[in-house]
């Protein structure tokens with residue numbers, strides 16, 4: 001008979017230190033893309049300006065962030 005010992009370790013997921021959430025958008029009707037920015041409102045304004053110039057109303061918006069998983073209680077050791 002084989003015995004197993006199961007251990008559960010708590011983990012936490014957080015945004016990577018020193019990184020920003022970035023927003024981007026691309027038009028669904030042409031090749032136009034907005035320059036990715038940490039300022040989501042600026043990206044939205046660029047999209048509305050594109051619609052004003054072209055009449056293209058649909059965009060694919062993406063929001064990117066970088067995550068980091070650490071074991072609870074070892075955050076300081078893993079950050080070194």
Ligand SMILES: [Zn+2]
Pocket residue numbers: 027028029030031032050054056
């Ligand atoms: Zn367009």
